[in-house]
Amino acid sequence: MTDAAIIPAPMQKPPLLKVENLKTYLYLKRGVVRAVDGVDLEVAEGETLGIVGESGSGKTMTSLSMLRLLPKPSGRIVEGSITLDGTDLVKLSEDEMVRDWRGRRISMVSQDPLTSLNPVFSIGDQVGAPFRYHKLAQGRGAVRKAVEAVLARVRIPSPAKRIDDYPHQFSGGMRQRVVTAMAIACSPRLLIADEPTSALDVTIQVQMMELFRELQRDSGVGIIMITHDLGVAAGICHRVAVMYAGRVVESGDVREIFRNPAHPYTRGLLNSIPHLGRKRRRLEAIAGQPPSLIDPPRGCRFAARCPQKMARCDDYPPQFEVATGHKAACWLAEPRS
Amino acid sequence: MTMTMPDTAVAATAPLLEIRNLTKRFNAHGGGVVRAVENVSFSIGRGETFALVGESGCGKTTLTKLVLGLEKPTSGEILFHGADLATASSKAMHGYRRQAQAVFQDPYSSLNPRMRVSKIIAEPLMAHGIGDRDSQRARVLEMLDVVGLPKTAADLYPHEFSGGQRQRVAIARALSLKPAFMVLDEPISALDVSVRAQILNLLADIQDEFGLTYLIVAHDLALVEHFSSSVGVMYLGSMAELGPTESVFSHPKHPYTQALLASVPRPDPDHRAPVGVIYGEIGSAMAPPPGCKFHPRCPYAVDICKTTPPVDRELAPGQLVACHLAETIVPPVQSSIAPL
Numbered sequence: 001m002t003d004a005a006i007i008p009a010p011m012q013k014p015p016l017l018k019v020e021n022l023k024t025y026l027y028l029k030r031g032v033v034r035a036v037d038g039v040d041l042e043v044a045e046g047e048t049l050g051i052v053g054e055s056g057s058g059k060t061m062t063s064l065s066m067l068r069l070l071p072k073p074s075g076r077i078v079e080g081s082i083t084l085d086g087t088d089l090v091k092l093s094e095d096e097m098v099r100d101w102r103g104r105r106i107s108m109v110s111q112d113p114l115t116s117l118n119p120v121f122s123i124g125d126q127v128g129a130p131f132r133y134h135k136l137a138q139g140r141g142a143v144r145k146a147v148e149a150v151l152a153r154v155r156i157p158s159p160a161k162r163i164d165d166y167p168h169q170f171s172g173g174m175r176q177r178v179v180t181a182m183a184i185a186c187s188p189r190l191l192i193a194d195e196p197t198s199a200l201d202v203t204i205q206v207q208m209m210e211l212f213r214e215l216q217r218d219s220g221v222g223i224i225m226i227t228h229d230l231g232v233a234a235g236i237c238h239r240v241a242v243m244y245a246g247r248v249v250e251s252g253d254v255r256e257i258f259r260n261p262a263h264p265y266t267r268g269l270l271n272s273i274p275h276l277g278r279k280r281r282r283l284e285a286i287a288g289q290p291p292s293l294i295d296p297p298r299g300c301r302f303a304a305r306c307p308q309k310m311a312r313c314d315d316y317p318p319q320f321e322v323a324t325g326h327k328a329a330c331w332l333a334e335p336r337s
Numbered sequence: 338m339t340m341t342m343p344d345t346a347v348a349a350t351a352p353l354l355e356i357r358n359l360t361k362r363f364n365a366h367g368g369g370v371v372r373a374v375e376n377v378s379f380s381i382g383r384g385e386t387f388a389l390v391g392e393s394g395c396g397k398t399t400l401t402k403l404v405l406g407l408e409k410p411t412s413g414e415i416l417f418h419g420a421d422l423a424t425a426s427s428k429a430m431h432g433y434r435r436q437a438q439a440v441f442q443d444p445y446s447s448l449n450p451r452m453r454v455s456k457i458i459a460e461p462l463m464a465h466g467i468g469d470r471d472s473q474r475a476r477v478l479e480m481l482d483v484v485g486l487p488k489t490a491a492d493l494y495p496h497e498f499s500g501g502q503r504q505r506v507a508i509a510r511a512l513s514l515k516p517a518f519m520v521l522d523e524p525i526s527a528l529d530v531s532v533r534a535q536i537l538n539l540l541a542d543i544q545d546e547f548g549l550t551y552l553i554v555a556h557d558l559a560l561v562e563h564f565s566s567s568v569g570v571m572y573l574g575s576m577a578e579l580g581p582t583e584s585v586f587s588h589p590k591h592p593y594t595q596a597l598l599a600s601v602p603r604p605d606p607d608h609r610a611p612v613g614v615i616y617g618e619i620g621s622a623m624a625p626p627p628g629c630k631f632h633p634r635c636p637y638a639v640d641i642c643k644t645t646p647p648v649d650r651e652l653a654p655g656q657l658v659a660c661h662l663a664e665t666i667v668p669p670v671q672s673s674i675a676p677l
Binding site for chain 2: 054055056171172173174201202203204205206207209228229230231232233234235254255258259265268269270272273274275276277279282283284285286287289290305
């Protein structure tokens, strides 16, 4: 090991979050689903990492592992570490997780703002819960003030007037702002946003993406943006990890991923979606379906659908670095010696 | 030959479906009236694909229900081959239902889990009393082949298929009556990203093969640009802009169309959707704003917009725009869109 590897460069901060070799399996009657099967991720302070993948790729199970909110009793982290601010979350007890971490230093905004809010409690009660629970504000007056402040931060107009309203009195976009307010109430270090805009109309989507940018600029929160929408990923993320069948197949700077995709799956996705202003008669479809994760293929999991499949694809390719910070798990990306 | 030319020309240009001043109001629980669709007119030519776009609550779903005959209009006409559905006899309606089929968004809920695929695809034939068991079975196998599923699929149940394959089954069911017209309601948005293109290409192929006319409802504007020949942009129950897809997408003239197009997230890290093109959210169809329904969100609104509903004006060939100011407004500046 060289000195440079031991002593970090002055400007280079250790990552806020480091996920190493994470394996999360679901133990179901029909078999063991290897939902997350050896995932490595990093998020720096003030950075937005996009996790792009389709349903079943493991992106949601990865984020639920970080929150330690896996479905019970089937979900279990079987291997790996999730280090946030120097602490391995995998090793924490549920009590420690509840007291100091979940909702406090790591929180989540989910896809559907209607189901994440309780219809029978007022917005003030619900947004106030994290303040009361983590004792960040004591007494009715102080909690109310804190709630008003956080509602203002997510740009809800006249928070003092809306605080006693109920979820059904808010529009879809405003509900998503309320859910975001609950997630940022305790000024978390890491915010996981699972498809936060996919239930919203495009004009509202733009407003929500701008809100996430503002919140990050003001607080330096690290964000993991989980999305299946390549447009959303390109619009808001600094770095992107593309997941397929439980593994990260490609990761790197957002420009690298979109301008210089190295994995055939990433290239296939980009070619298969229609792009505004570039009309083509036919789309280049990716053949086949994603594999089952109960008995996944031995080698590269994309091989069965890959137009460039070779004999070597029967062995799972390691992550090859194709450019600085840009890695692809594909034999085509192997450096020529 | 020259004698028949005019006839075929007329048949080719006469719209298959024509919607005239269509209005649908619902009585809301606890009083009030929901103005779901208001005075909407458009037509779809044979073999054309007409796309309806707009945000949730704009009335596009109600409009498709009216077109499929699942709801009765409050007023206005729906002409299919020139005959009005509202005044059609139940026998004529039966014939229309044979001609007009639908593919819905979610192939997990649109297929009966207790039926084998062969029954699902044959059911429309049974409902319309077409053919005997053998010919129905033959049609099922033919349809499976058309949608790219193996013959063995006929004896399986929906849960044995992936989302993309289920949508193929739903398409086979819609095709089994050999309809002339199909409503596609968000046909790919519930599917995995990597299988969406397969289904879109399939829909394009069967359109060519069977000479189908499509009415597609979609929120993905890139998809609409790719797939449709004409487009109608709806806002709070009214048509804001209507015309050939190419002209509407390259020269949107209604501020709402401009805002929608500018807001689409693009798979290009150097593209930034301009923020604040429009603020706020779609209003309530129970109490739509007076004048132009879009005026509370419109950055260009002036006094007349608050009082007087705009009428459709043809500002380019076939492009109708319901905006008082359409000639004077300049679309918002787009940031660099470099080709990937």
